[in-house]
Amino acid sequence: MNKNTRADMSICSLARMDELTKFFKRYNGVKAIMGFGSLGDLRRFDDYSDLDFLLVCTSETRTELLENLDNMQAVAPIAYAGIEGEDTVKLLFMDGVLCDFGIVTEEQLQDIPHTSGRFLWKKDGFSDKYADSTVTQKEKIVEDNWCGNVLIEVYVGLLRELRGEKAAAFEKIQYEAVRKLLSGLYGNKNRDLADEFSSLRRAEQLGAAESILKEIMPGYGKNAEAARAIIRCLPEGEDLQKLLEHVNDLIKACEDRQTQD
Numbered sequence: 500m501n502k503n504t505r506a507d508m509s510i511c512s513l514a515r516m517d518e519l520t521k522f523f524k525r526y527n528g529v530k531a532i533m534g535f536g537s538l539g540d541l542r543r544f545d546d547y548s549d550l551d552f553l554l555v556c557t558s559e560t561r562t563e564l565l566e567n568l569d570n571m572q573a574v575a576p577i578a579y580a581g582i583e584g585e586d587t588v589k590l591l592f593m594d595g596v597l598c599d600f601g602i603v604t605e606e607q608l609q610d611i612p613h614t615s616g617r618f619l620w621k622k623d624g625f626s627d628k629y630a631d632s633t634v635t636q637k638e639k640i641v642e643d644n645w646c647g648n649v650l651i652e653v654y655v656g657l658l659r660e661l662r663g664e665k666a667a668a669f670e671k672i673q674y675e676a677v678r679k680l681l682s683g684l685y686g687n688k689n690r691d692l693a694d695e696f697s698s699l700r701r702a703e704q705l706g707a708a709e710s711i712l713k714e715i716m717p718g719y720g721k722n723a724e725a726a727r728a729i730i731r732c733l734p735e736g737e738d739l740q741k742l743l744e745h746v747n748d749l750i751k752a753c754e755d756r757q758t759q760d
Contacts, residue, residue: 508546508595515596516550518574520619528560530605531621533630539616549597552619553608555629561586561602645683646733650742652676653726657749660722661756668722676729677715681707684732723753 516538523529536551537543554564568580568588576593583589586607590598603611608629616630656671685707714728727750730743 505546505595509544509548511594512548512550512596513541513544515575515592516552516619519550519552519571519598522571522574523554523564524620526556526560526564528557528563529554530557531555531625531629532619533616533621534619535614535616539614549599552598552600553616554600554602555605555608555625556602558604561604564602645679647739647742649676649679649683649729649733650739650746652679653729654742654746654749656722657726657746657753660753661749665720665722669719672722672729673716673718673725677725680715680729680732723750723757726750726753 516534520532523532531554533539533553533555534551535553537545537548538551554561556564565582565586565588568582568590569577571577571580571590574592575596578591578593580588580590586602588598588600588602590600592598601611618627618630652671652675656668656676659665659671660668711728711732715725715732717724717728726746730746
């Protein structure tokens, strides 16, 4: 397969998942393998999907697997394998198949928030309940006071901009505030399509026009412009005039500083 193209990658990725399932279930301590995201709902699986799955195993097998990721070379040649946090593995095979998977115990699984998944394999007696979603945000994707929360994120970001922390300001305004804005505007329009963890996922499909996205996320060094664009997107009728005045004052201060520079 030409690694510079994603053509037919969905076929390759799903075949790789079958190979991985056979590989992992040979470990006596592995209790279940669960697919999530588009791997949990194959209707959404395409050439750009990664393999998002979870291994549930004994504590001893968890340690063994995390300490011996190179053993997965038996499945296919590996370009990169690394551990994020305590139990999340990011692994890229040489042919471009990307895996993002966790290795946890059954006890840990009970405390991990996750969307609905499907079992790729499980031992007899392993509870079906673990495939059910534990995420409660979906019932309330849109916060009650989302407009005010958007403006607070913008306000904090502008303070950081004025302090000279442009990167930190970018994070608050063009990431945190934008996430809350998109959630508020589109989160209830199609709950099946909306992502429980990030409103940036599938934002275009939910109705966010590219022209608007370009305005609210114009890039590093353009935080004041982003702040003004975000305010223009807020619906009228919210009783936030005093907060909005403070935000506008900070935007003006940022713009004045840019003029002086």
